[in-house]
Amino acid sequence: MNSQQDFFAALLDPERDCPADLKTWNGSDPAARFAVYRNNVLSSLIDALAASFPVVQQLVGEAFFRAMAAVYVRHSPPRTRILADYGTDFPTFIEGFAPAGSLPYLADVARLELLRIRAYHAADAAPLNPTVLAAALAVPERLGSLRLRLQPALGLLDSAFAVVSLWAAHQGALALAEVDPDQAQCALVLRNGLAVEVLGIRRGDLVFIQALLQGQPLGAATQPALASDPTFDLGACLAQLLRAGAITHCTYDKQRPLP
Amino acid sequence: MNTTASHAVVSAAALALALGAALAISSAPLTAQAADNEKCFGVAMQGKNDCAAGPGTTCAGTAKVDYQGNAWKLVPQGTCEQTASPTSPTGFGQLEAFKEVKQS
Amino acid sequence: MMIVSPTQATNGAPALSPQLPPRAGIGLKSQHYQQILERNPAxxxxxxxxxxxxxxxxPFHHYLGLIRERYPLSIHGVGLSLGAQQPLDREHLExxxxxxxxxQPQAFSEHLAWSSHGDVFLNDLLPLAYDNATLTRVCAHIDQVQSRLQRQLLLENPAxxxxxAHSSMDEAAFIGEVVRRTGCGLLLDVNNAYVSSINHHWDVQAYLHALPLHAVGEIHLAGFAEDRDAAxxxxxxxxxxxxxxxxxWRLYTEVLQxxxxxxxxxxxxxxxxxxxxxxxxxxxxxALLDAIQPTRRQASA
Known part of the structure; x- marks a missing residue:
């Protein structure tokens, strides 16, 4: 007999009867005791989502968040035993969740929070020593073919909404009333030492960094950035990446890093 | 430049100028605020694989959930109620306001 | 410091295992990382x-690394699902x-429970029927873990x-047989013993005495919440x-004695x-531990 199959099915489906072979010492209805397990599974997973998506929870309030998360947990229980990895498709779920339809920016706020979790737990990578780049400056004709590799923690978000401002307002960095959620924003998430930083960047920065992530060399990465955003400032963008320790390797060909 | 002539919009000189500026800016001493921010690293996320049981026995786990149709009674009632001012500044105005802010 | 484990492994587990000091420890929480490093609590x-x-x-690895340099460590698994009616997740074990x-922790422990089904992880420690099929399965899984990790696993009694209805043995006898067959140790959770004894109307003294107490490598203490069943x-x-x-606390004192x-x-x-x-x-x-010295175990070591 496969008792765990019945137990499992009933845990996530409140419409199902509790498993048949349960016993209680006093003959009381085992359903009341089985409810402890149902409750633990659901509420512990909702708690994990609440810990991962605190700004989403603040935006909609705890009651709404927990109800929404409960629907998600039953629909998409974890396929991982590492709960830091749970909820990767929670933003997509939120996007299609009709009761949250009045907050079209909510899914992108969740995407930003997901990038923060990823950045927090991403593999460590030592920043490139700037002297390596300084040495590259001595051969300016090769700079166009220089490839920069970025830290694994780094992530980008291109949003039609003011995700960075919304997130920052919940860190006390600016007044929420001054945020217009409908302003498109681009976000850069990275880990500077041990701290995860969320930075608002311009469109040109986003296009440039995306090109770097795809393995494009400096010259080829700069072109689309300038094409999409004539105000793109390569020096400022590189300085931001350098200061955060986000550049980890540089190389003139794909295989061999310089340092 | 190794790119083909027709696409060589970024000159080697421009790249060198930008990289030189980047190295100069990024090696400049930290501002007082940035230095202060160095101390707020590590405000930690929680571990999520814990052994905490949920409160009570009869709440979340046994509640039926139906958000299709008219069964869903909840509306978002959080800080979202304070957003969506049409008179707020542009997106970039918002961004400039907290460029130096670190994670919480 | 190496202490000869009192448990004689019959299958797989090495007889020698590093051990935690017989002192009180606490769970490491990310909220406390910096305070611990600043204060070096005893x-x-x-x-x-x-x-x-x-x-x-x-940061989790950064801080755990620093704290591990100063303190003994116990690693407590909550996701291995030793009791599941399916093979262990090899990737997880790796x-x-x-x-x-x-x-290099001084102890590694897991639960007498299941927490996964198919590819779904339920994040709760779910109960097992105590019958021969479960016994065979749990022992096979513990053998697999101990032989891969090349160390003794401490198995925690559940709450x-x-x-x-189809359990054919009581929990203490089941645990005793698992310990006998696999050479694993016991992580005696005194709170779990108390909680289960109240919940199932067991005699907690009889339960404790029926456990393989010689194999206890660690004790857990915790708090519980109180509810009512349908009756x-x-x-x-x-x-x-x-x-x-x-x-x-009273039960813990008795266990220490x-x-x-x-x-x-x-x-x-x-x-x-x-x-x-x-x-x-x-x-x-x-303080309760100090009052118990010298220990039976140290005397025999």
Whole structure:
């Protein structure tokens, strides 16, 4: 007999009867005791989502968040035993969740929070020593073919909404009333030492960094950035990446890093 | 430049100028605020694989959930109620306001 | 310090295992990382949940590495699902092996429970029917873990809310047989023993005495929440969110008299209080441990 199959099915489906072979010492209805397990599974997973998506929870309030998360947990229980990895498709779920339809920016706020979790737990990578780049400056004709590799923690978000401002307002960095959620924003998430930083960047920065992530060399990465955003400032963008320790390797060909 | 002539919009000189500026800016001493921010690293996320049981026995786990149709009674009632001012500044105005802010 | 394990492995587990000091320890919470490094609190060891550290890098590993340099460590798994009616997740076991290799903990423990089905992880410690099929399965899984990790696993007795009609043995006898067959140790959770005894109307003294107490390598203490079942009888919930109950402290003292000073963890996973409160609770356990010296185990070592 496969008792765990019945137990499992009933845990996530409140419409199902509790498993048949349960016993209680006093003959009381085992359903009341089985409810402890149902409750633990659901509420512990909702708690994990609440810990991962605190700004989403603040935006909609705890009651709404927990109800929404409960629907998600039953629909998409974890396929991982590492709960830091749970909820990767929670933003997509939120996007299609009709009761949250009045907050079209909510899914992108969740995407930003997901990038923060990823950045927090991403593999460590030592920043490139700037002297390596300084040495590259001595051969300016090769700079166009220089490839920069970025830290694994780094992530980008291109949003039609003011995700960075919304997130920052919940860190006390600016007044929420001054945020217009409908302003498109681009976000850069990275880990500077041990701290995860969320930075608002311009469109040109986003296009440039995306090109770097795809393995494009400096010259080829700069072109689309300038094409999409004539105000793109390569020096400022590189300085931001350098200061955060986000550049980890540089190389003139794909295989061999310089340092 | 190794790119083909027709696409060589970024000159080697421009790249060198930008990289030189980047190295100069990024090696400049930290501002007082940035230095202060160095101390707020590590405000930690929680571990999520814990052994905490949920409160009570009869709440979340046994509640039926139906958000299709008219069964869903909840509306978002959080800080979202304070957003969506049409008179707020542009997106970039918002961004400039907290460029130096670190994670919480 | 290596102490000869009192448990004679019959199958797979190495007879020699590093051991935690017989002192009080606390769970390591990310909220407390910096305070611990600044203050070096006098605790015997820290315990972490393995799954929280199965991430690639970042602050969790940074701080655990620093704290491990100063303190003994217990790694407590919550996701291996030893009792599941399916093969162990080999990838998970490999990740655990890497984690243990990296941090060289003095103890590794897991639960007599299941927490996964198919590819779904349920994040709760679910109860097992105590019959021969379960016994064979759990022992095979523990053998597999011990042989992969090349160390003894401490198996924790569960807190449960239901029993199974087709169980053919009681929990203590089941655990005794698992320990006998696999050579694993016992992580005696005194709170779980108390919670299950109330919930199932067991005689907690008889339960404890029927356990393989010679194999206890660590003790857990925690708080519970109180509820009622459908008949209005007490139903205790192992929520790790409250101070240790007076009844559990009494039981703990009795256990120490039976087995001597044993590494003891104060568990708190819910409503995490300030570090000082956790340390106070640990000091209470430490005082009880100090009153027990010299131990039967040290005398025999």
């Amino acid at each position: 605790v015997g060891f820290f315990e972490v949940h393995a799954e929280n550290y199965l991430v690639a890098g970042g 990740r655990l092996a890497s984690l243990l290799e990296r941090y 449960t809310y239901v029993e199974f 209005g009888e007490r139903l205790l919930i192992d929520n790790h969110g409250a101070p240790v109950d007076a009844a559990v 039976l087995i001597g000073a044993t590494p003891t963890l104060l568990e708190r996973d819910n409503a995490i209080p300030p570090l000082d409160l956790l340390l106070e609770e640990a000091q209470h356990a430490q």
